[in-house]
Amino acid sequence: MKDIQPQDLDRxxxxxxxxxTTFEAIHYQFGVSEQEVIALMRTHMKHSSFKMWRKRVSGRKTKHGATSESNRFKAKCHR
Known part of the structure; x- marks a missing residue:
């Protein structure tokens, strides 16, 4: 995994x-894939918080740009 600055990790x-905020937006801004985001969340959160986050995010249409109907947080090049 890439060396990530603490302020970037927090963001x-x-x-x-x-x-x-889609995983694609995170990748566009920081160059971190969805799987890398999941790994970061797993290592930098309490186990119970990570489980709660994964349960909420799994299957959520708005976390994936291809299935999200929202243009609010998409970069102009992805609209």
Whole structure:
């Protein structure tokens, strides 16, 4: 995994918690894939918090750009 600055790590975790921010937006901004975001969340969160996040995010349409109807948080090049 890439060397991530602490302030970037905090922002990635914050974006991952946000329901409307897609994994594609995180990848576009930080170059971190969905699987890498999941690994970061797993290592930097309490086990119970990670389980709660995964349960909420799994199957959520808004976390994937291809299935999200929202343009609010998409980069202009992805609309």
């Amino acid at each position: 990635i975790i914050e974006m991952a918690w946000e329901d409307r």
